[in-house]
Amino acid sequence: MSRRRLDSRSIAAGLLGDIQTQISTDPLDSLYEITGELGRGKFAVVKRCVEKATGKVFAAKFLKKRRRGRDCRAEVVHEMAVLEVARNNPRVVNLHVAYETDHDIVLLMEYAAGGEIFDHCVSDELLPESQITRLIRQTLEGVHHLHQCGVVHLDLKPQNILLTNLSPLGDIKLVDFGLARRLGTAGELREILGTPEYVAPEILNYEPITTATDLWSVGVIAYMLVTGESPFAGDNKQETFLNVSQVNVDFSRETFSLVSELAVDFIRKLLVKVPEDRPSAADCMTHPWLWQHYPGTESLPPTPRTARERSGGGKWAAPPEDLEDKENFLDSPHAKRFRFREEDMPTFGDADH
Numbered sequence: 001m002s003r004r005r006l007d008s009r010s011i012a013a014g015l016l017g018d019i020q021t022q023i024s025t026d027p028l029d030s031l032y033e034i035t036g037e038l039g040r041g042k043f044a045v046v047k048r049c050v051e052k053a054t055g056k057v058f059a060a061k062f063l064k065k066r067r068r069g070r071d072c073r074a075e076v077v078h079e080m081a082v083l084e085v086a087r088n089n090p091r092v093v094n095l096h097v098a099y100e101t102d103h104d105i106v107l108l109m110e111y112a113a114g115g116e117i118f119d120h121c122v123s124d125e126l127l128p129e130s131q132i133t134r135l136i137r138q139t140l141e142g143v144h145h146l147h148q149c150g151v152v153h154l155d156l157k158p159q160n161i162l163l164t165n166l167s168p169l170g171d172i173k174l175v176d177f178g179l180a181r182r183l184g185t186a187g188e189l190r191e192i193l194g195t196p197e198y199v200a201p202e203i204l205n206y207e208p209i210t211t212a213t214d215l216w217s218v219g220v221i222a223y224m225l226v227t228g229e230s231p232f233a234g235d236n237k238q239e240t241f242l243n244v245s246q247v248n249v250d251f252s253r254e255t256f257s258l259v260s261e262l263a264v265d266f267i268r269k270l271l272v273k274v275p276e277d278r279p280s281a282a283d284c285m286t287h288p289w290l291w292q293h294y295p296g297t298e299s300l301p302p303t304p305r306t307a308r309e310r311s312g313g314g315k316w317a318a319p320p321e322d323l324e325d326k327e328n329f330l331d332s333p334h335a336k337r338f339r340f341r342e343e344d345m346p347t348f349g350d351a352d353h
């Protein structure tokens with residue numbers, strides 16, 4: 001399987017251009033002090049940055065304006081625009097201000113002090129499911145918000161889900177909107193390539209990209225958090241792509257020996273090849289796995305009383321302000337039930353470890 005190259009037409013598709021945030025050309029170091037590096041990617045480096053006047057810490061993402069000899073300012077502005085679209089959602093990292101230097105645009109963002117959830121996927125000691133379900137719920141809240149705004153993230157992976165605090169474990173913040181795209185503005189979106197291990201089959205098959213593409217990634221992330229393994233990682237890129245396109249995933253008892261059946265059920269429903277068969281973020285929020293450890297609901301399945309079946313791609317109503325408020329969410333007449341068959345359901349209580 002060969003890796004497709006992005007052409008300028010596909011890159012342009014779905015890019016946002018309007019931003020409200022002023023880009024200052026004043027020297028950054030007059031107001032801020034850089035105190036270390038937090039991470040780096042292909043075209044950006046993220047540094048820890050302290051506001052001199054207040055001592056407040058920010059994450060400064062230095063994005064290269066020229067990449068591979070090409071002017072990429074539009075891509076950087078797009079990343080800012082997506083952050084603005086999602087602004088004020090507690091699950092999405094907040095953009096504070098922006099600066100411009102000769103080579104970079106610098107985005108000063110809210111600092112997530114707890115690091116990446118990736119660290120908890122590769123740690124010897126995995127998180128308890130009660131914490132994992134909380135993090136997945138919050139991730140779904142963020143993803144749901146983006147989808148409500150008509151935006152798909154397209155690069156969801158454990159390295160792009162950060163934590164506000166390490167100990168006690170904080171809340172999640174979604175970062176890195178470089179590959180995010182607006183749906184439905186520039187025709188069909190097909191050609192975006194994320195990280196091989198996390199990329200959905202429709203991307204490899206050059207099929208339309210939809211919100212369901214992000215839900216595949218949520219399935220991969222949940223798999224990694226509960227097992228500590230990457231479900232599709234092969235010995236090389238080709239093998240990884242083959243594993244993804246064949247949905248070659250290990251659900252053996254050995255791998256899942258310490259994992260609840262509800263977790264397996266949740267992940268199985270997301271790692272399906274046909275995007276239309278995956279539950280939406282709102283569907284996922286009603287899956288019983290996510291609520292079995294929720295305070296006061298131990299062993300109780302959620303009861304979406306007025307749930308309606310998914311109606312071929314119909315729109316979701318806005319979720320309640322705080323999706324952690326399970327009562328509101330599930331009692332909403334618009335809440336849609338996760339599409340599991342009754343006979344698929346394990347007995348509650350049996351599954352909890």
Ligand SMILES: Nc1ncnc2c1ncn2[C@@H]1O[C@H](COP(=O)(O)OP(=O)(O)OP(=O)(O)O)[C@@H](O)[C@H]1O
Pocket residue numbers: 038039040041042043044045046059061093109110111112113115116155159160162175176177178
């Ligand atoms: N707001 C933040 N607070 C703390 N750390 C951050 C923040 N934003 C980013 N980082 C760290 O920097 C890393 C790289 O950030 P980001 O993914 O946005 O850069 P990128 O260059 O777009 O990466 P890639 O090329 O992998 O897509 C993150 O994985 C994270 O570890």
